[in-house]
Amino acid sequence: MGLSVSDLHVRFRTRSGPVHAVNGASFAVEPGEIVGLVGESGCGKSVTARSIVRLEEPGEIVRGSIEFDGTTLTSADDRTLRRLRGRELAMVFQDPETTLNPVYTVGEQIAEALRVTDDPDSQPFVGELLAGVRSRFTSRANRGRVLELLADVGIPRPGARIDDYPHQFSGGMRQRVMLAIALARRPSLLIADEPTTALDTTTQAAILERLAGLNEDHGMGVLLISHDIGVVSQLCDRIVVMYDGVVVESGPTSELLSSPAHPYTKALLGCLPGRSEPGEPLPTVGGSPPDGSPPPAGCIFVERCPFAREACRETEQPILELKGGRTVRCDVPEARATDLEARDESSNSTDREEGRTATLAVDGGVQSASPTGSEPTQRREGQSVLSLEGVTTAFRTSDALVDRLLGTTDRLTAVDDVSLELRPGETLGLVGESGCGKSTLARTVAGLESPTAGTVRLQGEPVGAVDDRSVAQLAEVGVVFQNPGTSLNPTRTVGESLEEPLVEAGWSGARRADRVEELFSLVDLPDAYADRYPRQLSGGQLQRVAIARALALEPSVLVLDEPTAALDVSVQATVLNLLGELQAALGLSYLFVSHDLAVVRHVADRVAAMYLGRLLEVGPARQVLSRPAHPYTAALLEAVPDGDALASESGLAGEPPSPTDPPAGCAFHPRCPLADDRCTHREPTWETVGDARSRCHYAKSCADEHTSTQHDWKQHD
Amino acid sequence: MLRPVLERLGSLTIVMAGVSLLTYGLIFLTPGDPAYTILHEQRGSPPSDAEVEAFRAEHGLDEPFAVQYLSWLTDVLRGDLGTAYTRSESVNVLLVQHLPNTVELALAAMAVSLALAVPVGVVSAVHRDSWIDRTSQLVALLGVSMPNFWLGYLLILLVALSLGLTPTSGSGTLAHLVLPAITLGTGLAAIVTRLVRTSMLEVLDAAYVDTARSKGVRERLVVYKHALRNALIPVVTIVGLQFGFVLSGAVIVEVVFQRPGLGTLLVDAVFARDYPVVQGVVLLTAVAFVLTNQLVDLAYVALDPRIEGGERT
Structure with missing residues (x-):
């Protein structure tokens, strides 16, 4: 029994012809089983999930x-x-920002699910409309069950939250409410479409743990859809890998991860930054991703497969049964047999032999693979390019005239007394949960916010906000934002976007044209793209343009605010490689803001961990990410999904407190496993541990404790 | 709850001060001497200079602008809008006499348009690109494009004269109200239909609508409980803003249907250069406009819990 999908084809009709989203997917989910469905964006996994509940x-x-x-x-x-939707098949969607109805209380939205479950055929029209209207004002029969469900998914003080609206919850809490709505149905199968993608790693860990618990307690089957193999491997019994609407491989998690059989699975695993040496170029998947055109006659992966044969083009690949219940859609024994490491080595050695071999990267950029990150220690001399001294950035929580006149508004201190240095040629990784102030710090450095106290210095010179900076100072800092789809003006061609900073700096027309051409070649894009509009480019290509724009005025510092968070792993790999090359070639310094510690470990020389606007730990990446001297950094590390069983007992409990009302003593103490009386009363000062500094009373013992537990991070030391 | 109300009263005062200064200033700058025009009209022959001087002195028209404005403003603050030049009644009395008819017309027009627009908009959106949708879109386009005086005369010809179903002009009974309300409401109905449709289409694409469907909620409830309430949020703003245009449209419709009301009062006063009446009507309309917008803000709070204002956050 359970769920079985066989030979599913889903098509979208668009003006420019049909888009083939799913091209014959087949897989099954047994009762009580947790199955992961992975693949890159556009591979048809979400469409498959929606088709199961018939919301395609x-x-x-x-x-x-x-x-x-x-x-x-x-x-x-x-x-x-x-x-079936009301009783058996529950679905949780990706973005908790938009999946809850903003005009009804969470209590009513859960209660509605309960009413539907109790009697799917009743649903009186007027009664339901009234239930929506009066939900806030009267208690309902189901109130007790709703409270139970809220408690069940881990929402603190459910009695106080039941009549709140979705916007009053944080992202993680909203996703818990979505889970409660799903659980209200006592479903036998939960379909979770990227349930944690929009969340912090710490919140993600908590949600995944909750899913695992529900599976155990209620025997609920789960189909977990994700682009993140880390997430999937942590939770799932079995993994199904999808490419271009077809299942290319499936099998038990551990076997599939340790010895992937399909070339695509191998390539996908190779792109993960956590699997490579820090600083080394990441393996990438050659060729361009599928675009929804009709599937080819032969193997769908043929264009990008390094093992492709002539026969692969013409004949569809059969599904082979391997031992241990695994299946793979590849008939080339050599492709199946070559293991991951061997493939990496062979590709690396060809790179070394041929120097800068140009291969077409996943996002269509011409990627030159050259080893980077060589001798990072050599570029650590000289004066710091950027230094922050006691920088504080605060906002008013209300801009209303009356509040300003009366001075009644609370101040939100997003960045609190931060001192940092960025040395020439160095990458400083700035990590922390969302809302910890890392983006505000990046914006302050870029001059997009002005600090309320403290000084930002560029090349030793104090600078203010953008308006107060000289042309030369403006040229010193380039900024790359998270989402290239929204950080480029859609009404301008990318060439015009690239030219803009040059126009502002007063460059002549001919010089601008030369520079734009140069920039395109720097980021490995054909300069014919200059006339294209952002919507005509893929996400990875757009991020290349955004990087080129940041480089336009030859800055010495790039502020990178989550530059790969919106990209697929394979595209992320090419962008990270590009950033590495540019740093080596141009001697750039990077302030690299990210919540993804695997990425930070790959790129950063030093790491700074931020919490509630404060820095809690700063030090060399190798030390901080292997022997964290602050419990916060340790918790961030533990939340990284890395294929190990869920380490729940030491995970970060709860949510960060409100920045308008930070706790006394150590800001982290309410969530800290080591906290005692001293922490609640006295704010810790900086303690030096090895080459790092940590703001914790127990810095040394924390570092010692993690020396023994974090061995998999230490391997790379 | 008190703070936001105070804030709104504060902004209301500022807006009203601006509106009064503007209307008073515009009239002051209008070419043509009211004293001369009015006396000419009353006596049927050109008045003498002495008579004009006397009229000016009587109504304070010989004072400098600032003095005139301030004295008018102090009177207004005391609740006295002055006396009409051409009639013996005070402006207050005239407004009170004419206001109910106009309010009746405006509300009836709004009711007609909403009763038509919301269901049609929803059905169009739900059955997107069907014949229902195409027809309603076409009718809406016609409705927006038709000038309302033209539609008014058309209705008079067809319904009142040919079929004899309603009186052609005047006011007092429900039958008198039907044609003017339809005339005035059509334009608004067309705009709101298109707005409801667009807004519904957008909301029906929202992820929470899929959440509702995935719960097993009936499609009719998905549409009316989950989607419509969200879709109405932008509609409320536009309807509120349109109320001002309904009032100005009432001026024309009242003239077409010979309905006594603020519109006919205003038009007569403008032709007669009866400035106190013009100012009174304009000021009253402005107050109505601003108050409607305040009501819209309050309706917002009721519809959309994300908007703060009295609600606990």
Whole structure:
């Protein structure tokens, strides 16, 4: 029984012809099993998930069938579907910002699910409308059950939160509410589509742990859809890998991760920054990703496969059964047999032999693979390019005139007394949970916010906000934002976007044209792209343009605010490689803001951990990320999904306190496993541990404790 | 709850001061001497200079602008809008006499347009690109494009004269109200239909609508409980703003249907250069405009919990 998807084809009709999203996916989820469905964006995994609950519109299922416990979902009528959705198949969507209805209280939204579950066929029209209107004002019959569910998914003080609206919850708490809505149905299968992608790693760890618990307690099956193999491997019994709408490989988690059989699975695993030496170029997947055109006659991966043969082009690959319940869609024994490390070595050695071999990277950029990160210690001399002294950036929480006149507004201190240095040629990784102030710090450095106290110095000169900076000072800092889709003006061609900083700096027309051409070659994009509009480029290409724009005025510092967070792992690999090359070639210093510690470990020379606007630990990446001398850094590290079993008992409990009302003593003490009386009363000063500094009363013992537990991070030392 | 109300009263005062200064200033700058025009009209022959001087002195028209304005403003603050030049009634009395008819018309027009627009907009959005949607879009386009005086005369010709179903002009009964309300409401209905449709289409694409469907909620409830309430939030703003245009449209419609109301009062006063009446009507309209916007803000708070203002955050 359970769920079985066979030969599913889903198509979208668009003006420019049909988009083939799913091209014959087949897999099954047994009752009580946790199955992970992985693949890059556009591989059809979300469409597959939505098809299971029959919410595939505007797509249409053109072939294949989906069966659940004997019911064929693909041909079921509306009533049957509503029944199944209400009682058996629950779905959790990706972005908790948008998946809860903003105008109803969370209590009502959970209660509604309960009412539907109790009697899917009743749903009185007027009664339901009224339930929405009066939800806040009267208690309801289901209140007790709703409170239970809220407690069950780990929302503190459910009684106080039940009548709150979604916008009053943080992202992690909202996703818990979504889980509560799903659990209200006592489903036998939960379909979770990227449930933690929009969340912090610490919150992600908590949500995943909750999912695992629910599976154990209620025997609920889970289909976990994710682009993040780390997340999937942590939780799932089995993994299904999808590429271009087809399942290319499936099997038990540990076997699939340790000896992947399909070339795509191998390539995907190779792109993960956590699997490579820090600073080394990451392996990338050659060729360009599928674009929804009709699948080729032969193997769908043929264009990007290093093992492709002539026969692969013409004949569809059969599904082979391997031992241990694994299946793979590849008929080339050599491709299946070559293991991951061997492939890495062979590709690296060709790079070394041929120097800068140009290969077409995943995002269509011409990528030159040259080893980077060589001797990072050599570029650590001289005066710091950027230094911060006691920088504090605070905002008013209300801009209303009356509040300003009366002085009644609270001040939110986003960055609190931060002192940092960035040395020439160095990458400083700035890490922390969302809302910890790392983006505000980056914006302050870029001059987009002005500090309320303290000094920002560029090349030793104190600078203010953008308006107060000289042309030369403005040229010193380039900024790359997280989402290239929104940081480039959609009404300008990318060439015009690149030219803009040059125009502002007063460059002549001819000089500008030369520089734009140069910039395109710096970021490995063909300069014919100058006339294209942002919507005509892929995410990775756009981020290359954004990097080129930041480089336009030959800065010495790049502020990179989550530059790869919005990208797929394979694209992330090419962008990280590009950043590494540019740093080596141009001697740039990077302030690299990221919540992804695997990425930071790969790129950073030094790491600074931020919490509630304060720095809690600063030091060399190798030391900080292997022997954290602050419990906060340790907790961040533990939350990184790395294929190990969930380390729940030491994970970060709760959420960061409000920055308008920071706790007394050590800001971290309410969530700290080591906290005692001293921490609640006295703010710790900087303690030196090895080459790092930590603001913790127990810095040394914390570092010692983690020396023994964090061995997998230490391997790379 | 008190603070936001005080804040709004504060901004209301500022807006009203601006509006009064502007209307008073504009009238002051208008070419043509009211004293001369009014006396000419009353006596049927050109008045003498002495008579004009006397009229000016009587109504304070010989004072400098600032003095005139301030004395008018102090009277207004005391609740006295002055006396009409051409009639013996005070402006207050005239407004009170004419206001109810206009309010009746405006509300009826709003009711007609909303009763039509919201269901049609929702149905169009739900059945996107169907014949229902195309037809309603086409009708909405016609509705927006038709000038309302033209539609008014058309309705008079067809419904009142040919079919004899309603009186052609005047006021007092429900039958008198039907044609003017339809005339005035059509334009608004067309705008709101398109707005509801666009807003619904956007909301129906939202992830929380899928959440509702994935819960097993019936499609009709998905549309009316989950989508519509969200879709109405932008609609409320536009409807509120449009209320001002309904008032100005009432001026024309009242003239077309010969309905006594603020519109006819204003038009007569403008032709007669009866400035105190013009100022009174404009000021009253401005107050109505501002108050409607305040009401819209309050409606917002009721519809959208994300907007603060009295709600606990």
